[in-house]
Amino acid sequence: MLDGLLILLLFQFLGEVVIHFTGLPLPAPVVGMVLLLLALMFNLPGGDRVSEAAGALIRHISLLIFPLGVGIVLQWSRYQDYALALTVAVVFGTIVTMVLVTLLLKVLMPREHHHD
Amino acid sequence: MTDLLHTPLFGLLLTLASYRVATWIYGKAHSLPVFHPFLVASIPVVVVLPLAGLSYEEYREQIQGLSFLLGPATVALAWPLYRQLRTVRSVWKPVLITTLVGAVLAAGIAVLLAWWLGAPEPVVGSLAPKSITTPIAVEVVRSTDGFVALAAGAVAITGIVGALVAGPVFRLLRVRDDRIRGFALGLVAHAIGTARAFEYGEKAGAFASLALGLTGLVTALALPWLWPWVAGLLFGI
Numbered sequence: 001m002l003d004g005l006l007i008l009l010l011f012q013f014l015g016e017v018v019i020h021f022t023g024l025p026l027p028a029p030v031v032g033m034v035l036l037l038l039a040l041m042f043n044l045p046g047g048d049r050v051s052e053a054a055g056a057l058i059r060h061i062s063l064l065i066f067p068l069g070v071g072i073v074l075q076w077s078r079y080q081d082y083a084l085a086l087t088v089a090v091v092f093g094t095i096v097t098m099v100l101v102t103l104l105l106k107v108l109m110p111r112e113h114h115h116d
Numbered sequence: 117m118t119d120l121l122h123t124p125l126f127g128l129l130l131t132l133a134s135y136r137v138a139t140w141i142y143g144k145a146h147s148l149p150v151f152h153p154f155l156v157a158s159i160p161v162v163v164v165l166p167l168a169g170l171s172y173e174e175y176r177e178q179i180q181g182l183s184f185l186l187g188p189a190t191v192a193l194a195w196p197l198y199r200q201l202r203t204v205r206s207v208w209k210p211v212l213i214t215t216l217v218g219a220v221l222a223a224g225i226a227v228l229l230a231w232w233l234g235a236p237e238p239v240v241g242s243l244a245p246k247s248i249t250t251p252i253a254v255e256v257v258r259s260t261d262g263f264v265a266l267a268a269g270a271v272a273i274t275g276i277v278g279a280l281v282a283g284p285v286f287r288l289l290r291v292r293d294d295r296i297r298g299f300a301l302g303l304v305a306h307a308i309g310t311a312r313a314f315e316y317g318e319k320a321g322a323f324a325s326l327a328l329g330l331t332g333l334v335t336a337l338a339l340p341w342l343w344p345w346v347a348g349l350l351f352g353i
Contacts, residue, residue: 008188008191009188011194012188012190015191027252027255027256027258027340029187029188029251029252033190033192033194036195037194037197037198040194040195040198053188054193055195058192058195058196058307061250061307063131063132063135063153064183064185064186064189064251065250065254065268065272066134066135066153066157066158067131067161067175067182068265069272070162070172071263079239079263082230082234084233085229085230085234085239086230086243088229088230089225089226089227089229089230090226090277091273093226093229094246094273095285096225097222097247098282098285098300098304099285099289101222101304102285102286102289102300103289104213104214104218105214105291105296106289106291106296108210109296112293
């Protein structure tokens with residue numbers, strides 16, 4: 001757990017360093033994620049020690065997120081004028097995207113040899 | 117006594133307790149998407165904060181320590197992505213094409229609909245990352261000048277709607293391939309869709325995890341470059 005957290009914070013820091021020196025318009029944690037992925041693909045020694053901390057953080061991601069979402073209700077006056085646009089874009093947009101992506105996969109994905 | 121309300125301890129306690137109750141309810145409801153902890157945990161917080169006389173800004177400050185963990189949580193996504201990359205080598209081509217096209221569709225459809233219905237730029241910008249996993253979305257939304265709260269909410273609702281309509285959509289389109297069901301769920305409905313995909317089995321879950329990681333990555337890498345151009349086109353700035 002401790003090693004994993006150390007690795008995650010180290011790579012987030014590396015992401016910050018890369019952003020600082022390159023001025024890329026990217027979120028530092030995303031750069032850290034790419035760097036960690038590359039390190040794992042090149043067999044970073046002890047890389048699998050990240051699994052426990054990574055698993056715990058990802059499992060409880062809703063805990064980190066929902067306090068941001070309550071802002072929608074508490075600052076509703078900021079958004080109420082666009083309630084229709086928001087609802088249509090999010091709900092209808094998601095349904096349409098789901099249909100299109102599923103159709104695309106049906107066309108592109110080669111058949112499996114065995115069926116279950 | 118009331119000065120106790122204005123300490124980080126109060127905000128953290130309220131947040132953790134709400135989340136704990138919400139995960140219990142979610143388990144009791146057999147992980148039904150409408151009972152997702154994101155929604156249920158929000159209710160006590162939304163009720164208690166005004167009663168305690170706390171502003172949203174002060175609450176956000178109280179729980180800064182918790183929000184900080186979103187950074188390492190984003191980095192952590194490299195782990196499941198790495199694990200899944202090995203299982204799908206044989207179908208990398210359809211996977212890659214679908215990720216690129218799907219990421220554009222997911223963001224583009226929402227952006228165009230909101231723009232068409234008259235939403236202003238920061239609101240439209242908040243919706244662009246709606247199909248990607250929340251830790252990445254709240255980072256990316258800074259580059260589109262959107263509202264973090266709105267982005268987080270749009271992502272959550274997208275996940276819930278996606279997980280709910282997936283079953284009917286797959287039945288209607290006669291999809292029985294778990295690789296397709298999983299990948300579509302992970303791409304459109306991120307983590308909530310991935311949880312739904314695991315109900316179809318391990319393979320669907322693996323493809324959903326892969327789609328979640330790839331879509332988040334592609335969107336995070338492309339949106340900060342593309343957004344100024346898209347905003348210029350739609351809003352003429």
